[in-house]
Amino acid sequence: MSDESDPIEAGLRTEGVRVxxxxxxxxHVLREATDHPRAEDIxxxxxxxxxxxxxxxxxxTLSVLEKAGTVLRNEFDGAGARYELAEGGHHDHLIDLDTGAVIEFHSDKIERLQAEIAAELGYEIEWHRLELYGRKSGRRR
Structure with missing residues (x-):
């Protein structure tokens, strides 16, 4: 079951975590997840x-993986803690207020605009998190 060449497992062992x-x-659940599961889903x-x-x-395990930087814990308003692997590069989230679905997206335009705004204010962005909350167009409450 264990894969000695797996970077996540190797990183955990380096941190002294038993695999x-x-x-x-x-x-395995986190790797296969196409959503951002809650602990009870996991x-x-x-x-x-x-x-x-x-x-x-x-x-x-989620606590250990989070401390090791392997897992990200997202606290979306009203949705509780949701988890995802930390690998995969930067992305932002759109949370569907009706279904609770979490949609990942990346926009070069948004990234540029954020950098421009920070620069105008005399800052360089070290990191950021963008969460959008909305409903599908035409969907009634």
Whole structure:
């Protein structure tokens, strides 16, 4: 199950984190996720891989992975904590207020505009997070 050449697993071992069967199941869930799952979603999916995964294991593992910089914890308004792997480059999020869906996007135009605004104010951006909240056009409340 464990892949010695996997950079995430190698990084965890370097940090002194044991790579257990349960943690591998959780990593598998995060790698395969096309959404930004909540901890309870991760638990349900990981149990399909390894029935011995517990809620406590998921929360402990997410905490360890977050501290190691492997996982990002997103706190979207009203949506609770959602998780994603830290790999994959910078992107922003659009949160659908009706469905709770989290859509990743990247816009060079937005990135340039943010850099211009920061420069006009005498700053260079070190990092940023952009979250947009909306409803599909034409959808009624």
């Amino acid at each position: 257990t069967r349960q943690r591998l199941a959780i990593l 638990l349900a999916r990981a149990k399909e891989q390894d029935p011995s995964v517990s809620q406590a294991t998921v929360y402990r």
